[in-house]
Amino acid sequence: MSGYTPGEQPEAPGLIKLNTNENPYPPSPRVQEAVASLGEERLRLYPSPGAGPLRRKAADVYGRSPANILIGNGSDDLLAICMRVAVDEGATVAYPVPTYSLYPTLTDIARARAVEIPSSDGDETLADRLVAAEAALTFVCSPNPPKGSLVAADVIAGVAEGSAGLVVADEAYGDFADLNTLDLLDEHPNLVVVRSLSKSFSLAGLRLGLAFASEQLIHEMYKVKDSYNVSSVAIAAGVAALDDLGWMQANVARIRSTRDKCVSRLRRSGYEIPDSHANFFWLEHPGRPGEELYGHLRSEGILVRYFDTPELRGGIRVTVGTDSEMSALQEALAPLAPR
Numbered sequence: 411m412s413g414y415t416p417g418e419q420p421e422a423p424g425l426i427k428l429n430t431n432e433n434p435y436p437p438s439p440r441v442q443e444a445v446a447s448l449g450e451e452r453l454r455l456y457p458s459p460g461a462g463p464l465r466r467k468a469a470d471v472y473g474r475s476p477a478n479i480l481i482g483n484g485s486d487d488l489l490a491i492c493m494r495v496a497v498d499e500g501a502t503v504a505y506p507v508p509t510y511s512l513y514p515t516l517t518d519i520a521r522a523r524a525v526e527i528p529s530s531d532g533d534e535t536l537a538d539r540l541v542a543a544e545a546a547l548t549f550v551c552s553p554n555p556p557k558g559s560l561v562a563a564d565v566i567a568g569v570a571e572g573s574a575g576l577v578v579a580d581e582a583y584g585d586f587a588d589l590n591t592l593d594l595l596d597e598h599p600n601l602v603v604v605r606s607l608s609k610s611f612s613l614a615g616l617r618l619g620l621a622f623a624s625e626q627l628i629h630e631m632y633k634v635k636d637s638y639n640v641s642s643v644a645i646a647a648g649v650a651a652l653d654d655l656g657w658m659q660a661n662v663a664r665i666r667s668t669r670d671k672c673v674s675r676l677r678r679s680g681y682e683i684p685d686s687h688a689n690f691f692w693l694e695h696p697g698r699p700g701e702e703l704y705g706h707l708r709s710e711g712i713l714v715r716y717f718d719t720p721e722l723r724g725g726i727r728v729t730v731g732t733d734s735e736m737s738a739l740q741e742a743l744a745p746l747a748p749r
């Protein structure tokens with residue numbers, strides 16, 4: 411197997427980093443305070459195995475019971491747990507493509523078979539085609555990388571309704587869109603909704619994710635997680651982050667506004683950019699391949715994401731940074747502008 415290829419994390423400072431969908435703003439100051447005031451006792455002892463304090467806090471904030479929530483070491487941990495709980499060797503895993511490039515790797519690790527369903531924005535047959543795969547696990551990511559398109563809640567409900575297997579709604583970027591899939595959980599005991607604190611809450615370095623599902627499913631997922639999968643530092647920081655939702659929401663609003671301004675300027679100069687509901691967007695130039703745009707931006711000190719696959723060679727994925735970082739991007743792209 412080839413393994414997952416993460417976006418570059420350069421050791422040297424100085425690049426404008428728009429390649430791995432991190433938040434350009436710091437997390438709530440309450441997070442720093444919570445981490446700083448963690449007593450040595452909390453470091454000496456093992457953490458709560460189920461991240462109890464954070465589970466209870468998340469239950470409070472999202473209006474569910476702690477028994478419906480599992481905390482992960484990043485949402486990647488939760489996606490791996492979903493695989494472990496539902497996918498045996500030789501089983502089928504289905505997902506629309508293009509999408510998050512970790513799903514094929516998780517499928518390879520499980521020695522399972524991937525059924526990739528080509529899909530584009532507004533695809534009305536998507537639910538039926540996913541159900542027809544009869545997969546042990548189906549991933550549906552919304553907003554979906556690399557373009558930021560949404561999969562409607564009724565499509566996710568349709569997949570969950572028609573599938574005997576597990577359906578995982580990956581909502582790592584959910585806070586940047588107005589989603590209501592948590593409401594589907596009551597009717598669909600085979601649905602897991604996975605959220606991340608890496609993007610909207612600015613905590614990618616800390617590694618925290620939340621899974622929401624029926625009590626029975628969370629119970630099964632709990633059995634196959636690592637014994638202490640979330641550290642005491644992460645638990646304390648996560649509680650503080652969820653205690654300050656307003657901070658996260660203000661940053662999300664800033665990022666959405668920066669995105670919309672930047673996208674409309676770049677479109678006016680001829681770049682092709684589909685609507686995005688996330689903290690990144692997809693950019694194509696009608697006459698230049700993605701690799702050239704990537705190389706040009708890199709030479710200007712700006713790092714974006716280029717995927718060397720037949721479907722994605724035509725463009726680049728750009729993370730939305732601060733206003734000034736996006737001005738630098740626009741300036742760097744101006745000499746190549748199609749008009």
Ligand SMILES: Cc1ncc(COP(=O)(O)O)c(C=O)c1O
Pocket residue numbers: 430431483484485486487510551555580582583605606607608614617618619
């Ligand atoms: C769609 C999607 N899901 C999950 C993740 C993993 O996020 P986390 O940092 O919570 O593991 C990412 C990270 O880029 C992502 O793009």
